[in-house]
Amino acid sequence: MTDGVIKTQGTHLFLVDSVTTPETPAIVKMACPTGITGMGAGARTQIDSTCLDALVDQESMAGLGAPGTISVPFNFIPKAASHRGILTTLKDSGETLTWIVGFSDGTSVPTLDSDGDPEWPTQRTAARFQAYITEVVIDVNTNDRVVGTLTLQRSGPVTWNFKTA
Numbered sequence: 001m002t003d004g005v006i007k008t009q010g011t012h013l014f015l016v017d018s019v020t021t022p023e024t025p026a027i028v029k030m031a032c033p034t035g036i037t038g039m040g041a042g043a044r045t046q047i048d049s050t051c052l053d054a055l056v057d058q059e060s061m062a063g064l065g066a067p068g069t070i071s072v073p074f075n076f077i078p079k080a081a082s083h084r085g086i087l088t089t090l091k092d093s094g095e096t097l098t099w100i101v102g103f104s105d106g107t108s109v110p111t112l113d114s115d116g117d118p119e120w121p122t123q124r125t126a127a128r129f130q131a132y133i134t135e136v137v138i139d140v141n142t143n144d145r146v147v148g149t150l151t152l153q154r155s156g157p158v159t160w161n162f163k164t165a
Helices: 081-087 089-093
Strands: 012-017 026-029 044-048 060-065 069-075 097-102 126-139 147-154 159-161
Touching: 026 081, 069 126, 081 089, 081 126, 089 126
Parallel strands: none
Antiparallel strands: 012 026, 012 097, 044 060, 069 147, 097 126, 126 147, 126 159
16 A cells, blocks of 8 residues: 555655854755655663572663754755865864755745744754764766765754645
């Protein structure tokens, strides 16, 4: 049954750039990502709660989640402002930024409120998370396009806003 399945085509990755121009944060759409993996990644840690008189197995309880990394491969476009920022200012800053993935079940874009805080895109399923750029790798191969991979380290959970029916 595929009723309700959404395609990947039309998915967008946005970031709230509060580094390049701190006095006026802006929503920036990343140019030409070709995938996003690891958004829900991060296993919950375990807290050992085994009593000394246990003879068979350890016991544990759920600890905190350990946010994982998110990988974003992309076609490198040197003239794209988003790629220039990611390769320079944003990566070098080490700042934790807000990232928003807008899925293909709508086309609206996230906005900023009067305080510069991101608001969900309306009429579109979206995921939001905090992350900093840990690495940007550019790959150049024979008879191919120049591509890159953006690696983000999440800080905290991924929150979701689902499109209403």
